[in-house]
Amino acid sequence: MRRPTSVQALTELGRVRLSKSFFMRDMLYSEIAQVHGLLNAPDDPDLAIAAGTRLCEELLEPLQAEWGRIAIRSAYRSREVNALGNAKQKAGKAGYNCASNEANAAAHIWDMRDADGCMGAVACVVVPSFRDAHQQPGDWQILARWIDEHLPYSTLHFFPTLWAVNIGWHERPLRRIDSYAEPKGRLVL
Template identity: 60%
Template sequence: MRAPKTVASLEELGRVRLSPNFFLRDFLHSEIAQMHGLRNVPDDLDLAIAAGKALCKNLLEPLQERFGRISIRSSYRSPEVNRFGNENGLNCATNEKNYAHHIWDRRDAAGRMGATACIVVNRFIPYYERTGDWEAMAWWVHDHLPYSAMEFYPRYAAFNLNWREEPLRRISSMIPPRRGVLTKPGMGNWEGRHEAAYAGMLEELGK
């Protein structure tokens, strides 16, 4: 596909269906781009679409099927937008670190394709706000879905959810007091099942 150069072609790009419930347009909004007049459209459309389809098929669709509607807080960033965010302290890692993450249309240094969306599981919000237990959702995803990385944030337990070829399967958090790494390969809690960690969540949300 060619990069859009008109409003009509951008509208058509937004209509690309990544999965039964998600279109590419759902992932292109950026507050940084909107406020600073930057272009947030992939250059390599074929790679971005392939990565987005994998993200939706493997992670977002099964998560939404299990827990109901997912809200996308942020997702795709063009290299231009991400670089501006990094250089101006807007919570963006360097472009190189975001290849195959928020920058869908670039492979990472090892040549792997990937894509990230920062999401909120709407139905999970009341449980999280009452208990502070973000780990329940983290462990459920860990046990059930082929993610590569998750990072959780305090507001609504929003989290970056990354799909990538050759997944790492690492969970971290910015939520006090449990900030840092929850699990990663080599840690004692990484292997096996973790039903006890999310049993209360499932009971409250309904199995």
Template identity: 60%
Template structure:
């Protein structure tokens, strides 16, 4: 598929079904693109579709099947959109850091891995998080149950970036609290094994 050059071809890209519950159009909205008039369109749609399909099938579908509807806050970014966001302090890392992340149609600049990231909210988790502040319950559930590569949690609504990669790292970070911290990554003592005790209270509360 060529890069869309008309409304009709962009509509066709948006109709591509990445998984039973997700279409490409679900991932193309960007506040940066909308407000500043920068097209958020993949230059290499087939690559974006391939990576996005894995993100949806491997991570988003299982998560939604278990906990109900998830909301997408930010997902695909074109290099132009991401670069603008990076240069203007709009919470976007550099393009090189986002290849294989929010920029789905470019491979990771360091490893050559393909990947895709979406920032999501697990809607049913929000009441528990707002009551307890315990974002780690969801983080550990993801770690135990999904073939993710990286996740990074944020304070508002426990939104988090969830990344699928062809070369998964399996590390979780957080911006909740003071500064960025690492919950777990390979080599840390808490990384292997199961962590059911970390999310037992949440599941028992019936808020997930």
């Protein structure tokens, strides 16, 4: 599949089903792209679909089956969208917290292999039913432990707002859990 450059092509890409519950369209929304008028679409749709399918089938579907509906906050980012998010962060402007394109290869940039040539994908998700039931400081660790015991994740990064989590699938999983929520830092299980 070619990079979409028309509404019809983007519509076709969006209709690609990544798993039982998720379509590519679910993964393409970006506030950065919306505000700055950028097309958040992969240069290599086939690679993005392959990585996104693994993320959805192996991580998001089982997470949703256990905890109920999950909300996608951020998932796929084009190189252009991610680079702008990183440039804004480097300039010290709030709200654009993207790592460099190299650091986000095989993470938020699904259609860019990492330095080792590996494929990966990350989505930032919120699990509303979990957040509703677990609102005490540090409760994010309950979800972290469940994921660690049940899913083949590579990386987890938890955030204080709604216990959002960047959940990552990778061909060579790191099995690493970090948090910006209290207690901050790396969680070792």
